[in-house]
Amino acid sequence: MIEELLPPGVTSSEAFDDAAPAPLFPAEAALMEGRRARRRRQFATARACARRCLTQLGRNPVPLLPGPGGAPQWPSGVVGSITHCDGYRGAVAARSSSLAALGIDAEPSGPLPKGVLNLITSDEEREHLSDLASADPSVPWDRVFFSAKEAAYKAWYPATGIWLGFRDATLALSPEGTFSTTLRPPVPPPVDPVYEGRWLAGPDLVLTAVARPARADR
Numbered sequence: 001m002i003e004e005l006l007p008p009g010v011t012s013s014e015a016f017d018d019a020a021p022a023p024l025f026p027a028e029a030a031l032m033e034g035r036r037a038r039r040r041r042q043f044a045t046a047r048a049c050a051r052r053c054l055t056q057l058g059r060n061p062v063p064l065l066p067g068p069g070g071a072p073q074w075p076s077g078v079v080g081s082i083t084h085c086d087g088y089r090g091a092v093a094a095r096s097s098s099l100a101a102l103g104i105d106a107e108p109s110g111p112l113p114k115g116v117l118n119l120i121t122s123d124e125e126r127e128h129l130s131d132l133a134s135a136d137p138s139v140p141w142d143r144v145f146f147s148a149k150e151a152a153y154k155a156w157y158p159a160t161g162i163w164l165g166f167r168d169a170t171l172a173l174s175p176e177g178t179f180s181t182t183l184r185p186p187v188p189p190p191v192d193p194v195y196e197g198r199w200l201a202g203p204d205l206v207l208t209a210v211a212r213p214a215r216a217d218r
């Protein structure tokens, strides 16, 4: 599914359960010690997806340990992103010569839990979502919106190391399956703060992806 949202040159791999064996490197396994079984399985399957992406890029499968802020540390010359939620584990990767940043996010389809929307939107964004819902009530716009901000954050963070809250970004969704996010960090950003992405909403899952061309950050 995720490949529908990605430009050429991005490798992707996804799984919808943890059935396939997904061995971890010792350093990764050490990180999961004492964690709940569900988290260990999810982590391992997503790591297996990420390593398949590396193999498709012609790179060796290596441990992918989290760096500061939780972002996975991809090998030199590679950018990538990982996501997991109930019923989905996925990873994407590309050569950093072609893409400056990648961010993906998966969410279960359906409305956000009560109270969340107000925490992640401005008045203008809520009006935007209300207009979209009036035009097409079949799309879980709130969930797509939440996921798109997370995808943008995952593309932003590895390049900057700057944490942003949901109110530090303004997002506009297009019914055609694209979105544009403008990030407002507390200090002038070292990269272009506008992130463009794509979304899709199926019966069970919402997926979003940001793939920023390398030229955008030069």
Ligand SMILES: CC(C)(COP(=O)(O)OP(=O)(O)OC[C@H]1O[C@@H](n2cnc3c(N)ncnc32)[C@H](O)[C@@H]1OP(=O)(O)O)[C@@H](O)C(=O)NCCC(=O)NCCS
Binding pocket: 042, 043, 046, 066, 068, 069, 070, 071, 072, 081, 082, 083, 084, 085, 104, 105, 106, 149, 150, 152, 153, 154, 155, 157, 158, 164, 165, 166, 167, 168, 169, 183
């Ligand atoms: C980091 C965050 C985006 C993860 O999203 P999530 O929906 O909770 O979880 P997902 O399963 O989709 O993604 C988790 C994966 O994201 C990756 N990740 C975690 N922190 C990351 C970061 N700072 N940058 C990039 N990727 C990150 C990891 O690979 C993680 O999986 P792993 O721990 O198994 O390696 C979220 O927890 C968060 O902190 N959000 C607040 C910041 C934000 O989204 N702001 C929006 C405005 S820009």
